[in-house]
Amino acid sequence: MVALLDEIVVLGGFDEAGRVVDRVEALDPVAGEWRSLPALPVAMHHAQAAVIGDRIYILGFLTTANFTADGRAFVFDAGAWRPIASLPAGKARGGGAAAVQSGRIVVVGGFRALSAVTDVDIYDPSTDAWTAGPPLPRPRDHLGAASVGDRVIAVGGREARIPSHVAETLILENNTWRRASAMPTSRGGFALAAHDGALYAIGGEGDGSMPTGVFAAVERYDVAADAWSVEEAMPDPRHGTGAATVGGMIVVPGGASRQGFAAVASCAIFRP
Numbered sequence: 001m002v003a004l005l006d007e008i009v010v011l012g013g014f015d016e017a018g019r020v021v022d023r024v025e026a027l028d029p030v031a032g033e034w035r036s037l038p039a040l041p042v043a044m045h046h047a048q049a050a051v052i053g054d055r056i057y058i059l060g061f062l063t064t065a066n067f068t069a070d071g072r073a074f075v076f077d078a079g080a081w082r083p084i085a086s087l088p089a090g091k092a093r094g095g096g097a098a099a100v101q102s103g104r105i106v107v108v109g110g111f112r113a114l115s116a117v118t119d120v121d122i123y124d125p126s127t128d129a130w131t132a133g134p135p136l137p138r139p140r141d142h143l144g145a146a147s148v149g150d151r152v153i154a155v156g157g158r159e160a161r162i163p164s165h166v167a168e169t170l171i172l173e174n175n176t177w178r179r180a181s182a183m184p185t186s187r188g189g190f191a192l193a194a195h196d197g198a199l200y201a202i203g204g205e206g207d208g209s210m211p212t213g214v215f216a217a218v219e220r221y222d223v224a225a226d227a228w229s230v231e232e233a234m235p236d237p238r239h240g241t242g243a244a245t246v247g248g249m250i251v252v253p254g255g256a257s258r259q260g261f262a263a264v265a266s267c268a269i270f271r272p
Contacts, residue, residue: 001242001253002051006030008244008251009037009056012044016263018065020045029251029269041074041081046094050105052125059107059123060087062094069093069112073123085128091119097145097192099152106133106152106172111141116159134175140166144192146199148223153180155201155221158188162213162259165206169221181226185217191243193250195272198222200231202252202270205239205259213259214239218270236266
């Protein structure tokens with residue numbers, strides 16, 4: 001999911017029966033109203049998506065319930081989807097993360113052929129072309145990534161298996177990854193949003209202490225101070241969703257209430 005202008009846009013995913021869908025739905029969080037947008041070119045889940053200006057970019061995703069990687073890419077522009085340059089050959093993946101840096105989109109990590117990857121690839125919309133970025137220090141999928149200033153920050157994630165999650169925080173600066181303070185709660189499959197110079201990590205899966213396997217934790221990373229703090233926990237713990245900031249509110253739509261599959265329609269709003 002992404003924030004587009006004053007709306008939150010949910011892209012594909014799984015429905016309550018575990019079917020992969022091509023639906024695109026937009027929420028105006030102020031009015032509390034949903035509307036449908038043109039369907040995706042293909043049913044997908046775990047897409048790497050980002051927004052630049054008034055365009056939504058999808059840069060690789062997973063298809064089918066078997067989590068097959070697909071490297072195709074699309075842009076939503078002027079009310080319609082159209083294809084753009086696919087991920088480089090051999091780099092197809094989903095379950096990674098995307099962040100915008102200096103007008104380009106950095107696709108970080110992901111899942112391919114039942115394995116996590118270290119791939120980092122950078123898409124330039126002005127040339128419709130890809131370049132390779134510095135690979136992650138170790139494979140990661142189901143991670144979060146966002147930009148604050150001129151830095152791309154990658155948080156948490158796992159190495160394919162749900163229990164293999166990490167708390168590591170990495171910052172991409174001057175084309176090099178460096179380690180920063182670790183997240184208090186190690187997890188994957190969580191939502192990550194940027195707001196006012198900070199990142200918020202919300203929910204996630206892999207909590208061995210809970211019957212559902214789902215985390216309620218909400219934690220804030222102050223980028224300038226390189227410090228994490230614990231915020232008010234989610235009232236309805238979820239994973240497999242996204243988060244984005246609109247009008248000073250962090251919106252967290254849908255997701256799943258149990259580890260693996262258990263799609264829900266609830267939508268939470270967090271006011272930092």
